Amino acid sequence: MKKLPLLLFLLLLTTLSYAQSTKAKPGTFEVGNKEFMLNGKPFVIRAAELHYPRIPKEYWDHRIKLSKAMGMNTVCIYLFWNLHEQQEGQYNFKGQNDVAAFVKLVQDNGMYCIVRPGPYACAEWDMGGLPWWLLKKQDVQVRTSKDEYYLDRSRKYLKEVGKQLAPLQIQNGGNIIMVQVENEYATFGSEQEYMEEIRDAVRNAGFDKVELFRCDWSSNFNKYKLDGVATTLNFGAGSNIDNQFRKFQEIYPNLPLMCSEYWTGWFDHWGRPHETRSVSSFIGSLKDMQDRRISFSLYMAHGGTSFGQWGGANAPPYSAMATSYDYNAPIGEQGNTTEKFFAVRDLLKNYLQPGETLGEIPAAKPIIAIPAFQLEESAPLFDNLPKPKQSRDIQPMEMFDQGWGRILYRSTIPASSERRKLIITDLHDWATVFVDGKPIGKLDRRRGDNTVELPTTAADARLDILVEATGRVNYGNAIIDRKGITEKVEISDGTNTTEIKNWQVYNFPVDYAFQKKVKFKKGSANGPGWYRGTFNVNETGDTFLDVSTWGKGMVWVNGYNLGRFWKIGPQQTLFMPGVWLKKGKNEIIVLDVDVPREAKVAGLTKPILDELRPDESLLHRAKGQQLNLANETPVAAGAFPAGNGWKEVNFDQVQHGRYFCLEALNAQEEKDPFTSVAELELLDINGNPLHTLRWKVVYADSEEVTAGNNAADKVFDNQESTFWQTQRTGQKPAHPHQVVIDLGETFRIKGFRYLPRSDKSTAGMIKEYKVYVKEEPFKL
Template identity: 55%
Template sequence: MKQLIICLTILSALLLFSCTGNKKQETFSVGKNTFLLNNEPFVVKAAEIHYPRIPREYWEHRIQMCKSLGMNTICLYIFWNIHEPEEGKFNFTGNNDVAEFCKLAQKHDMYVIVRPGPYVCAEWEMGGLPWWLLKKEDIGLRVQDPYYMERVRIFMAEVGKQLGNLQLDKGGNILMVQVENEYGAYGTDKPYVAEIRDIVRESGFNSVPLFQCDWNSNFENNALDDLLWTINFGTGANIDEQFKRLKELRPETPLMCSEFWSGWFDHWGAKHETRSAQALVQGMKEMLDKNISFSLYMTHGGTSFGHWAGANFPNFSPTCTSYDYDAPINESGKVTPKYMEVRNLLANYLPEGQTLPAIPDSLPVISIPEIKFEQVAPLFDNLPEPKVSENIRSMEFFDQGWGSILYRTTLSKSDVKQFLRVTEAHDWAQIYIDGERVGVMNRLKGEGVIPIPPVREGAVLDILVEAMGRMNFGKGIYDWKGITEKVEVQNEKGTTELKNWQVYNIPVDYTFAKDKKYAATPAKENTPAYYKATFNLDKTGDTFINMMNWRKGMVYVNGHNLGRFWEIGPQQTLFMPGCWLKKGENEIIIFDLVGPTTATTEGLLQPILDVQRGNGAYKHRKAHENLDLSGETPVHKGSFKPGNGWQKVTFGKAHETRYFCLEALSSHGKDDFAAIAELELLGENGERLSRQHWKVVYADSEEAEEANNIASNVFDLQESTIWHTSYSINKDPFPHQLVIDLGEDKVVTGFEYLPRMEANKPGMIKDYQVYVKMSKFKL
């Protein structure tokens, strides 16, 4: 018997070794005021990087860059929609092989934190949710909708199959797993969050700590007793204030900033975002000195290749292809000055006897001489077979997830002035009559009506709608594409809804772009077309495709979709990874929805990420406008307290309201600036009102030159972005006014105000007064 026991013990050890290789099993747990790794205190220093935003060939290089920075952990999201692009068809291969990504981290002695969603945000198409959920028109997203939860359970089980065996106790390197993501910014629904927790456990993540992340202002709304709670905030934040409430509720919990925002993401039409390296390092040092763990979001942002860049909400605001994020490791994987400052800091917080590894060599960069495009395939000459529909329907109804969609019908003869009204075009529509472009509708500007000329009987109306990224935040994730409701012609005789449509699907697939009738005939002006060329290389390397001659569309090189470009900027180049190029002949196809000024491009040694053209970042005050409050009576006057954190104001009386005006009269710092991070209005029962339809109709002053501190930031659901009055060009004196159109009639009994999160910064409003009206304020 004794020999049998010995044999079984040896056999068990051999089986364990065969399953886990030579990597020992470890433990990670939540201790008293600290995390415990193998029962020893451990501070998580995590680098957030996203495997789909990095070519697989570069994964190991980026992981090594994070290791050399001084990090001990990689933090990553799991992107549901990239793994299940069609319902029931899963893909965990190639650039989607997240298990291999985790194993590469383990190869370099890096732990992993997994954030499987199902919703992830990440400025990613629909926040990571798959578009095909919207084929069910009454779908409930991020709630206990039976169909939604069924699909979540199936997806999470697939994730478990990939990653379950990579948890610490099984010889892997996964330390923690997150449940949902920043749900407090979406709603209050503990039963839903609890069911997601149970699904995560059922999928196999039952031997490492589970946690949920939120902001300090809302983490209690959905906090579950059996999960670890972490807080997200950005550089410059008052860190003690961020953790104050959490420490009151759980005085012995380890503290962690699960997203410490190193920079920010770029929107089309707005200035390239940057954040202070000094503030980043100061915040990291303070957390390390206080034994606070963190994940640096982002340490390396990378690129939202293809159609994967999302859009912000409220007020549709699509994000750029580049996800550079002003991170320590830039979009193409290069060291930045911010990297060196963070590395110098983290070198002082290594375990005794350890030193930082050398920084990996940068990957080679090349320039590519001018490429001329002489092969053209106009879209209207290369349409697929149409589908027929009596009524306008969204793109999803026609089983299309991404790309463009063309709606075609005919018009009745008219000699009178008339207008075309589209409700609504998501997201950028060009209108043609008999092949001539007569107008553009831009969702960024809220455009939905254009005048159209007199037409003959049977004139062909084409509406070509480009779907940009689906909104990835808040209730905006219900973001159907194409034309979502109806198209009407309005004239003095009345309104007529147009029917009987031919519908053409224009997908983003490379095969669709390649399979066209290319010829040397130039395309007509203001018409969409594919442009094809080849170029030869004697060596390969990373480069940046210059799009300054082009208007709006996508680029494909050797079958890889590099992503969207748009002339309004700020991004004017597209990152071209050298691993996707080859010696000898290479192919490039550009799909331009409008047409280039000159059909040429080139490969640059450096990116262009901060050049704006045209009216992209929209200020909320026209040159002739001045708010006139002389005949108005404020419904409330008061003074805000100094310091950070939300402040609640009640009027003592209910007011019917469509337009809300906050007028700042002075600041605590005795400066001339006003700044607000977020505003909420309160309804009859003191509840926060929906901000989904809000629009800023006036702001006396906004900073849009040195930073994107425009007024709509007060309801963008992002506590780290602010409205700040101008400081780079003009320093406008008090008073400062902000007027919001609620988009619907509401009863308002008060409001909540969040100042900027940094301590001792300008713009901390002191005295103020509030005006409300059912009609517009006089400008």
């Protein structure tokens, strides 16, 4: 037998030692009779949801320790497919993407891990974690067994995840006790065959020992079955726990109960009020779960930041997510402890299991201030165009092999002495239109904008349309969300409409290597462009970059992409991790596709997450506008039974209509002046819900958009924990209350379903109602 060289022997010894330090003896975790069983003993999961991509790697251990100090025994994680496979077939699990290292850190801290690999995740992440390059296939379908390409790529991705994490299953001596199959699928579909395909793909990826589970909502978990997979429910702060699990227990009387996502707060949308959830409502329902020995995962325990291009969007209506994913969680965006953190810690110390102790609270990360400084160099966008690509027809950015960022479409429009309109179908997501270099209008997908008035031109003119992608839809049926201009651009003079052809296309990706190549010079860009500056720090520390004087765009510091900013708020700062700063000189580049009010930045010690500067009224009612129903005949009238859960009403005869009005005459509780609605569904002649992608609220007599994000369009946002509520601050208007929805086209409508709010409050639950359906608009 040959002797091993000394260096090789020492290397093997070191490797073995490390493996032993991060790996325990093989164990078991199973679904028992009304309880989870860990190594043969009853176990209540107290999990903290953390997303490693939203936390700088250097801070992973700190956030895990904070979670343990809060009373958690488990960490729950999503994996985002599009993070690990940004180009088809090229996988990256290194550095910031090293999920195995994160899971091992969780084990080193004496905690277990729940893994949620997808392929779909949601999480307010771009396209819900699905990779953008799927969209290069024109007829792609996702989250279905009907598209073999999607299924094949999903299986390949899950295999790669298995290579990283399957060795860390508890049965192998690791700490992974559960692995999720897909995510909240019943909010998207009910195709059992698809869920079986993904279940089998997860097992074939190497997760053949660990307990598999799936999560859905109490209102829809029974839309499909999935043998061999445990079922858990998701719901939010302030929920009535007994109501949430009542139907589940009727169907699964012997299964353990778990809230796999207990929503501690909520996420912020650009242009909408900052979201919060009270400590009292949050902690009350958490105590109810602990009293009943119900397992849970706090979503989020710590939200962190959607750095770079990763923030997603909801639809309908289209609404992009802010960069901060603070989530009003117990652990703040910077890793700071909050009132909610100490409330959880104080509660859970009373529910520790034998042998458990609260972890020590780790030292806070230092925070520094940076005096305001000017960015004195700029690079106008139109002076720094990359090499163009030619295209006869306009196409979205994916067809030019671009995943994220900005795209410029250039063509020529013929001379005309008459006023004309430019019509864009469809814009995704925000654009400025230029004629011969002069801006003539801005378009915003959130508002449904698609038309700009063109000036008269004595000669043929250059048309430029600069489009910024503000996040792919991460939820629901609008998830096939290509960016740029997705169909066509036309000119209309009111009589004739002509499609514009022959485009030059310029791509502006988000990677730092592209930004640093532009040519800077002293002075202002006087329009869309990059700005560059430097600042010095004597000591590094976390800070919050004040970008409140800027318009709309993205920031890079020392090559790190901090994410998007937008002057409309509510977020006016960007989190700058101290570990990405250097002592001495630091570089900052800002790309502003709008126009900054002042090219300056400062580093603050606290974030600004609640300063809203809306560019339009958030109300769905013009000043003095009044709905007139005097000559209208309701198609249905009656009273809803009290209590939670969906209420269904079928009309006496099928109605043809495009406009739907729900009028609440009073509330279940006498003298309650409010109306609140979590969700509305209209039913086709077969009793199936109508698609909502083109729905738009055209009138609401009252809505709360100041003290909370309770606008009327919450009635069709497919989020049961958010709701329309009439104004609850200042003057509280009395009943009746009405909401009018334009369905976007005429439908045959059999009836409707109404879902009251799902928290413990009964404020605004409708009792008596009238419903109107018309083909023509209501009189306003």
